[in-house]
Amino acid sequence: MTATETAARPVRRLKWQLAQVREIVVETYRVKSLLLHVANWRGHLSGQHVDIRLTAEDGYQAQRSYSIASPPEDELLTLTVERVENGEVSPYLVDDLRVGDQFDLRGPIGGYFVWTAAMGGPLCLIAGGSGVVPLMAMLRHRERRNGHAPALLLYSSRSPEDVIYRAELDAMARRDSHLRVVNTLTRKQPDGWMGRRGRIDKALLAQECFPPEQSPKIFVCGSTPFVEDVSRFLVELGHDPLTVKTERFGPSGGQAP
């Protein structure tokens, strides 16, 4: 993690651009994906995010950051948004926004929490809740590029109803023997649940993650307590802290830095 690892340093100003909603996908009862047309999108890397800006009739504005869920190869830019209770922006995006609506957006932002197929593997992705979003952009990018880098997604959700991209992840893992998707459910498991139960702990990481000797590229994204715990466990298991890239989601936070 040094300044010399510079990637994709933007030299032009990131201008606000008009994004138009082309399609809305219901992911879970409180998560939706917004598929956006952005006229002059300059392209992005998987893991980057955007700022969006909403403007009320009276001129009031609110800005927030959202991770990009779509790979660079897609024509439309996808943001996946979780409704934060009592939030100001996310309830609007999840509940009020309709196809055809427009808002201001700028990006892409962030050049550290990114993975490109050229970076190779093994790729170790660890997600808590909606922290799966930027990691999904990496998995989609890997698939579009027919990447065979060994990859793992270790994904913690509260309940089966909270698992975002469930069908797509299942299908992706079925198609690709080099990808493992391991779900763990922390609060509620359905009858006959064969997956993991409980929070991601050190033992689970030791069992599922690529060992330090394989120098995996590790990306951890979720709430602050989730990321703090998982990244500490990984370091205790012998992973070089500089190989563990983190991003925190929080009701008050956006992402990075």
Place this chain on the structure above:
Amino acid sequence: MTGTLPNESMIAMNETTISRGFRSKRQEQTPKNRLPPGQYVTTDFPVLSAGPTPQIKLGDWTFALQLGASLLGKWNWAEFEALPQTTIKVDIHCVTKWSKLDTNWQGVTFDDLLKAVGLTEPPAPYIMAHCDGGYTTNVPVADLIGDQGMIATRYEGLPIPPAHGGPARLLVPHLYFWKSAKWVRRLRFMEKDQPGFWESFGYHNYGDPWKEQRYDGD
């Protein structure tokens, strides 16, 4: 009337798009002079870091001032704690849009560090802050002198928790908070400005929240 579509001319004039049905949900209005553009007030304290939180033992902790490769001064924890202490109450502004008002910090001001190494004025116009975990950030010395910057070791009267940068973080509250580098171990004076970590990844080199200098070119 010109031939321009009403929609386009509106965008051209305002450079913003009205979001149908979007309204402010803010209950209390923060005075405008407290909240920089694009920010909102939070009462909790979000954590944002690029990697794992370093676990630092106070017994192993040292802090150094450097000019190029030469050492101007170095302190262990007890020595650092014995330096003159200053407390400040300030608002802090994170580039990810949250601001937190009236935060209380205690530490050693940049001015007192200079005095402690026998300098009456700064030896170079820029510093690079070097931190555990490899993080760096650059700050002009002009933004640190005159009680503007400190090495903070207490937050709200208590040791700073590791996730928030403890045992010690740089505090430059009038710039976006990534400049207030967590886990700081070394300030290195530089004759020429150089970008630090986030500054090399597209974030603004200076980061004035009141000018909304979030990203390169802002």
